Amino acid sequence: MPSDLDDTPTMMPVPAGQALRLHVAAGTVLHAAAGELVLAGPMQWLAGHCHMPRRRVRAGDTWIVPARGWLTVSAIRGGALSVTVPPGWLARLRARLVLPWHRPRPAARPAPLRIPDPARQRR
Template sequence: MPSDLDYTPTLLPLPAGQALRVHVAAGTVLHAATGEMVLAGPMQWLAGRCHMPQQRLRAGDTWIVPARGWLTVSAIRGGTLSVTVPPGWLARLRARLALPWHHARPAARPAPLRIPDPARQRR
């Protein structure tokens, strides 16, 4: 699995009959470049019971993981799975710090205005 610092997809070759277990974050994009695979997970609790949703990916199919957790990828026909991890908090922080900071310029000092004193004019 790639770290949360890079956005490049990782290609995982899977021969027919091989299974792979990976921990994925919500928003991870899985793309079957070639072959056919069955994805099981991530585990969910429905009505007090454990449910393991299954998804079939054929060559060219893409699936976005709805929740973080463990996923089992089983290759029916040998192929390649592309895994792209969404940026984590560290990558977002680095991108934020790389932005140029524009500090507001201090406003020009206002010129002092003389307020006429009504007591002086009455003399």
């Protein structure tokens, strides 16, 4: 799994008939690059009962994980899953702490010029 510091996609091959368990964060993007996969999870509580939602993804389908938790990826036909983790708290903190001299400075204000009033000089 990628760390909190990068959000580059990781390609995970899943052979036919095999399953893969992943712990995913909310906002993780899953893209089926090839094959046909069944995603089960993350678990949800509905009316006091544990529910494990399932969805089938085919090559080219994308799904964004709504909540963090464990996800089981099963391959109906051999496939590959691209996992892109959203940036973690450390990457967001680094983005906020960018040093001030790295930010573009606002343009300097022009100095106001006094234009002489010709009407006053005629008196």
